[in-house]
Amino acid sequence: MIYLLCLVLFSLGVYCVLRKRNIIKIIVGIIIIEYAVNLFFILVAYREKGRAPILSSQTPILNMVDPLPQALVLTAIVIGLATTALLAAIAMRIYEKYGTFDITKIRELRG
Amino acid sequence: MFSEQFFRFDNLANFVGIFVVIFSLLIILYSLGFMRKSKGLIGYYLYIILTLLASLGAVFSNNLILFMVFWGILGLLLYLLIGFGQKERTPATAKKTFIIIGAADALMILGLALLWQLSGTLQMDKISIALNEKLAVWAYLCLAVGAFAKAGAMPVHTWIPDTAEDAPAPVSAYLPASLDKLLGIYFLTRLSLEMFVMNRAMNTFLMALGSFTIVAAVMMALIQHDLKRLLGYHAVSQVGYMVLGIGTANPVGIAGGLFHMLNNAIYKSCLFMSGGAVEKKTGSSDLDQLGGLAKVMPVSFGAFLLASLAISGVPPFNGFVSKWMVYQGVIETAKSGGNLWIIWLVAALFGSALTLASFMKLVHAVFLGQPSQQSTENRVQRTEAAPSMLIPQVVLAGLCVVFGVFAYRLPLAKFILPSIGQGVAFAGIWNPNLAAALILVGIIIGILIYLLGTITASRETEIFVGGELVREHPQMRLSGTGFYDTIQQLGLLKAAYALAKRKVFDLYDVCSKITFGFVRILRYLHNGVLPTYLSWCLLGMGILFYILLR
Structure with missing residues (x-):
């Protein structure tokens, strides 16, 4: 049931990317999609009453939360930061070149 | 490398190869004069020489893949060479040419695949396919379209008049007028004589196409207003005779077709060169702005006159001999039954007459008549063209006469007949020496009559129209351009010309x-x-x- 939350969040992001005209808003949409996916990974790895996956010689490896998606998501957050910065930089360049953030006014691809 | 598998040197290939080299040398000589002071000359001469090499490769190659590679390079070089024109529409024309040639090449590759499917080999001298199944007919048509596009037969001819108008004159004289004709008809000959065994229906198709090309293109040529475009339409029209000759499928007709290919290359190059010299001097190729150039450019005028007599099929020039052979070939087909040969013969004769008519207009409008207003204004720089532009013209005009008068001894015996490899029986009796003598006698009698007429009292005045001196009223000048305007007004033809003007047939x-x-x-x-x-x-x-x- 809780996974539906991810789906809602993801759809929200896609709607934002597809419908919004402002580039900044589109970037925000992309970030929302990213977080929806991250959340989904974390939720998949969650275990009822599990404990933190800390390896030590005293405690036996029992009832631990899967650590792999957590590591993955940590990396993904960092990469997401970099892509967001790149997107913002490109958005600024676009604004310098065309003088607008409205994506429907930049129609160089029109046939 | 030069093994039998890839290259072959038989009589036909040698004959075409020799003339490819001769024309290239003449064109390079002509370009030295014509292209002086133009930009990018290194590229220009590079492309000319590459074209020469690629043509030789195509002519001598025995493997069809190798042949296609050279053929494709030629199309590209044609595009690049047209680009040296200075007119506004040159890029569009170059693109059009490239698209037409490229599409034809694509069809040829398709034909090649069909050929491989049918015979299992791509070596030209090992292929011999009968046109009895559908696939073979399609393969033949696909390959023939390539030859037609190169030579400029009717459905795919439309790049030639545009190229002739917009490309520089040496390029028009080099590719559409001489090399592409040699190559296209060479390939058609190879196809029709060696690689496929022709049947009656396909021969009839070729002859119909040839006749239609002759008449339709010459009708278009009649109404043109541009010197080089008019010549371009004649370049299309003459291809009809070659296709007709090859379509007859008997030795006389084929020999005539091949000989006409050679002759056409000679006189058409000469015409384009003289036209180019005129354009270079006056800065225009519009017939309305030319006129009266015979006095200032006597050598060009002489070459142009000889070549235009040759193309119109006036004895004793070479055009007459080859057309005569094509006619004989057409008459010969009557032996195998059918009455269609009368149509082809009438079309060919009619086309020849119209060619003469349009060249009367051309010679009058360019060299004779009164100088136009524009050309009298800049009379200062009007002298004969540079020697390097004159020598090729004179050589080619000389060849027109030599190949006409000594047709049987020189070109036919040395080049054409060995290429076919079977005996040629001439139907009619044609003695060139006698004809030349008769014509000379006729000219002498004409001169005598003229002299006798002028001995009696006569008075020379300035030219006048309606009682007014032409010199004082330049707008009253009669240019040759309006000679055949009445043809455009004839009922059915009027509609056809109107459609042609809207490019419906393109x-x-x-x-x-x-x-x-x-x-x-x-x-x-x-x-x-x-x-x-x-x-x-x-x-x-x-x-x-x-x-x-x-």
């Missing part, structure tokens, strides 16, 4: 309209808004997921 134009109509639908989808494209991507992804994960 295959390229029709195809481009269809393409743009189709593209308009796609263009509507391409609105340039990024989210729309994203939506399309998402939709496509959804469909893919549905199909793959179903």
Whole structure:
């Protein structure tokens, strides 16, 4: 049931990317999609009453939360930061070149 | 490398190869004068020499793949060479040429694949296919379209008049007028005589195409107003005789077709060169702005006159001999039954007469008559062209006469007849020496009559029209351009000319309209808004997921 939350969040992001005209808003949409996916990974790895996956010689490896998606998501957050910065930089360049953030006014691809 | 498998040196290939080299040398000599002070000359001469090499490769290659490679390079070089023109429409013309030649090449590759399917080999001298099944007919047609596009026969000819008008004169004289004719007809000969065994229906088709090309192109030539464009239409019209000759499928006709190919290359190059010299001197090729150039450019005038007599088929020049042989070939086909040969013969004769008519107009408008207003204004620089431009013209005009008078001893015995490899029986009696003597006698009698007429009292005045001196009223000048305007007004022809003016018969134009109509639908989808494209991507992804994960 809780996974539906991810789906809602993801759809929200896609709607934002597809419908919004402002580039900044589109970037925000992309970030929302990213977080929806991250959340989904974390939720998949969650275990009822599990404990933190800390390896030590005293405690036996029992009832631990899967650590792999957590590591993955940590990396993904960092990469997401970099892509967001790149997107913002490109958005600024676009604004310098065309003088607008409205994506429907930049129609160089029109046939 | 030069093994039998890839290259072959038989009589036909040698004969075409020799003339490819001769024409290239003459054109290079001519270009030294014509292209002086133009830009990018290194590229120009590089392309000319590459064209020479590629043509030689195509002529001597025995493997069809190798042949196609050289053939494709020639198309590209043609595009590059046209680009040296200075006119406004030159890039469009170059593009048009490239598209037509490229499309024909694509069809040829298709034909090659069919040929491989049929015979299992791509070596020209090992292929011999009878045209009895559908696939063979398609293969023949696909390959023949390539030859037609190169030589300029009727459905795919439309690049030639445009190229002739917009490309520099040496390029027009080099590719559409001489080399492309040699190569196209060479390949058609190879196809029709060696690689395929022709049947009656295909021969009739070739002859119909040839006759139609002769008449239709010469009708278009009659009404042209541009010197080089008019010559371009004649370049199309003459291809008809070659196709007709090869279509007759008897030795006389084929020999005539091949000989006409050679003759056409000679006099058409000469005409383009003289036309180019005129254009270079006056700065225009519009017939309305030329006139009265015979006095200032006597050598060019002489060469032009000889070549135009040759192309019109006046004895004793070479054009007459080869046309005469083609006629004999057409008459010969009557032996195998059918009455269609009368139509072909009448079309060929009629075309020849119209050629003479349009050249009367051309010679009058360019060299005779009164000088036009524009050309009298800049009379200062009007002298004969540079020697390097005159020598090729004189050489070619000389060849016109030599190949006409000594037709049987020189070109036919040395080049044409060995190429065919079978005996040629001439139907009619034609003694060139006697004809030349008769013509000389006729000319002498004419001169005598003229002299006798002038001995009696006569008075020379200035030219006048309606009682007014032409010199004082330049607008009253009679140019040759209006000679055949009445033809355009004749009922059925009027409609045909109007359609031709709207380019309805131009295959390229029709195809481009269809393409743009189709593209308009796609263009509507391409609105340039990024989210729309994203939506399309998402939709496509959804469909893919549905199909793959179903």
